[in-house]
Amino acid sequence: MAKPIALAADHGGFELKEAVKAHLDELGLEYIDFGTHSTASVDYPDMALPACDAVVSGQCDKALLFCGTGVGISMAANKVKGIRACCCSDSFSCEYTRRHNDANALCMGGRVVGPGLACQLVDLFLNTPFEGGRHEKRIAKLMAIETR
Numbered sequence: 001m002a003k004p005i006a007l008a009a010d011h012g013g014f015e016l017k018e019a020v021k022a023h024l025d026e027l028g029l030e031y032i033d034f035g036t037h038s039t040a041s042v043d044y045p046d047m048a049l050p051a052c053d054a055v056v057s058g059q060c061d062k063a064l065l066f067c068g069t070g071v072g073i074s075m076a077a078n079k080v081k082g083i084r085a086c087c088c089s090d091s092f093s094c095e096y097t098r099r100h101n102d103a104n105a106l107c108m109g110g111r112v113v114g115p116g117l118a119c120q121l122v123d124l125f126l127n128t129p130f131e132g133g134r135h136e137k138r139i140a141k142l143m144a145i146e147t148r
């Protein structure tokens, strides 16, 4: 059985997270929502951390993360060992961050991306495999930075 997807947002990404949740519901995909659960102001690292920990521990497969721009929560996510997060608002970057970078967290901005595009990017992110090959050693070098 497929692992659930980890979802997290701050207040700036809350509404986009809810739109993506509805999309995942339509697709019948399981998820765990690590908050936030309203538009009340919160701090994006507080939501990013438990969602990213769930990916690294193996509880969840990938994370979908949202804040106002997608940038702050991607910065928080990339501080977590084992996370390769990409902030995307275009399909080319979204496809290739899976194919080449084996990204395990997609970050989007609720003040940048509309719900239709966000759901398209989610589909691309979830369904595009890592190519491996020459990218393997680059990922290994990338992850080695965490322990230098």
Ligand SMILES: O=C[C@H](O)[C@H](O)[C@H](O)COP(=O)(O)O
Residues within 6 Å of the ligand: 010, 011, 012, 013, 041, 044, 067, 068, 069, 070, 071, 072, 073
């Ligand atoms: O990168 C940070 C995010 O975009 C935040 O969602 C944003 O900074 C929140 O801004 P504010 O507190 O003005 O709603």
